[in-house]
Amino acid sequence: DSNELVPALNYLNEKKVKPNPDMTGVAEGKNVIILSLESTQTFVVDNELHGQELTPYFNDLKEEGAYFTNFYHQVKQGRTSDSEFMLDNSLYGLNRGAAFFTHSGNEYEATPEVIGEKGYTTTNMHANDKTFWNRNVMYDSLGYDEYYSKEDYEVTEEKSYGWGYLDEYFFSDSLDKMEELEQPFYNKMITLTNHYPFTLPEDKKLIEEGETSSGTLNRFFQTIRYQDEALKQFVEEFKKSDLYDDTLLIIYGDHFGISENHQKAMGEYLGKDINSYEQFQLQRVPLLILGEGIEPSKYDTVGGQIDLRPTIMNLLGVEDENPVQFGHDLFSEERKDMIITRDGDFASEEYVGVKESCFDRGTGEEVEGHACSEGFEQAEEELALSDSIVYGDLLRYLNETEMLEEDK
Numbered sequence: 001d002s003n004e005l006v007p008a009l010n011y012l013n014e015k016k017v018k019p020n021p022d023m024t025g026v027a028e029g030k031n032v033i034i035l036s037l038e039s040t041q042t043f044v045v046d047n048e049l050h051g052q053e054l055t056p057y058f059n060d061l062k063e064e065g066a067y068f069t070n071f072y073h074q075v076k077q078g079r080t081s082d083s084e085f086m087l088d089n090s091l092y093g094l095n096r097g098a099a100f101f102t103h104s105g106n107e108y109e110a111t112p113e114v115i116g117e118k119g120y121t122t123t124n125m126h127a128n129d130k131t132f133w134n135r136n137v138m139y140d141s142l143g144y145d146e147y148y149s150k151e152d153y154e155v156t157e158e159k160s161y162g163w164g165y166l167d168e169y170f171f172s173d174s175l176d177k178m179e180e181l182e183q184p185f186y187n188k189m190i191t192l193t194n195h196y197p198f199t200l201p202e203d204k205k206l207i208e209e210g211e212t213s214s215g216t217l218n219r220f221f222q223t224i225r226y227q228d229e230a231l232k233q234f235v236e237e238f239k240k241s242d243l244y245d246d247t248l249l250i251i252y253g254d255h256f257g258i259s260e261n262h263q264k265a266m267g268e269y270l271g272k273d274i275n276s277y278e279q280f281q282l283q284r285v286p287l288l289i290l291g292e293g294i295e296p297s298k299y300d301t302v303g304g305q306i307d308l309r310p311t312i313m314n315l316l317g318v319e320d321e322n323p324v325q326f327g328h329d330l331f332s333e334e335r336k337d338m339i340i341t342r343d344g345d346f347a348s349e350e351y352v353g354v355k356e357s358c359f360d361r362g363t364g365e366e367v368e369g370h371a372c373s374e375g376f377e378q379a380e381e382e383l384a385l386s387d388s389i390v391y392g393d394l395l396r397y398l399n400e401t402e403m404l405e406e407d408k
């Protein structure tokens with residue numbers, strides 16, 4: 001019953017921070033595009049191969065908005081679907097399997113549902129089979145109005161490779177679709193080309209492959225470079241469209257592309273030894289927020305995908321009455337730097353705690369283990385509470401709790 005929600009509510013109440021009031025409603029009533037970039041990690045930003053930038057377009061674009069340098073993915077086996085789960089719920093994905101499959105029948109009070117009630121059209125665009133990650137089912141549970149999947153795109157063999165529809169065509173078709181949507185809209189777009197095993201047709205390769213001992217990493221550089229070119233074409237077209245002035249564009253990386261099996265090659269590329277601290281830091285993914293009212297600035301705030309929902313809701317000035325959210329507004333002056341991974345590792349302002357080792361976050365020096373005990377304890381508690389919500393389908397009791405509050 002609703003009492004099962006109490007431990008989580010107490011915990012969240014204690015950890016609550018005020019969102020940044022200066023950012024409240026700066027994007028009120030605007031469209032939102034959430035652009036999820038497949039397998040895109042922060043290490044490619046402002047980095048080069050053979051003397052050429054890997055993401056020349058993004059490197060410039062990030063100077064136009066709020067760019068977060070210490071933003072982490074927090075996914076596990078559910079990969080892209082886990083990032084989507086966190087984005088819309090501010091709940092953690094599961095330690096095993098994908099909540100998109102195992103808990104699609106739960107009651108949620110996700111972003112699309114909340115802003116749908118405020119008049120938003122809520123959509124997803126992703127040119128893969130609609131059943132992949134059980135999206136067709138889960139998107140309904142999350143309250144989306146519409147899912148434009150592979151069958152809604154002009155997918156031909158010439159315009160496809162590897163995983164399917166190439167990003168450049170996905171982007172241009174999606175822009176056409178968006179122009180037809182009823183506004184304001186909240187639309188998530190998910191790219192596909194930069195996916196393992198990172199292969200491309202010859203004429204789409206804009207950079208020579210890498211020269212490390214990992215073929216995967218060597219090819220990844222090429223698909224990342226390709227994705228950046230597709231992004232350029234999309235954003236430039238978008239800027240020319242009528243949508244641009246009325247839209248908040250949020251771009252983030254969904255998860256790592258290069259797993260720890262390729263540590264040696266990553267070390268060769270980055271010119272350093274990849275220990276568990278460096279491996280942890282490689283889990284940073286870019287986050288860029290662009291739009292009118294967002295001052296161009298670089299933020300070194302430590303945060304993660306769990307924080308997206310409260311950040312977005314504050315920018316939209318939407319009063320989000322769902323109290324069961326584990327993230328905090330990334331612009332909040334009150335927030336404590338913290339990001340917890342699904343493995344129970346964490347980064348705080350001072351430390352990185354990983355696999356029971358403790359490091360100084362700034363220097364990467366290993367420090368006495370007890371410095372990280374508090375962080376590890378918080379990670380464990382928080383993950384368990386989030387799990388209690390998902391496994392117990394506890395959001396179905398939310399209304400009852402609200403009524404209890406009103407009775408008081």
Ligand code: GP9
Nearest residue numbers: 078079080081128132190
């Ligand atoms: C599949 C795409 C990739 O539709 O989102 O999923 P991933 O394998 O990265 O989770």
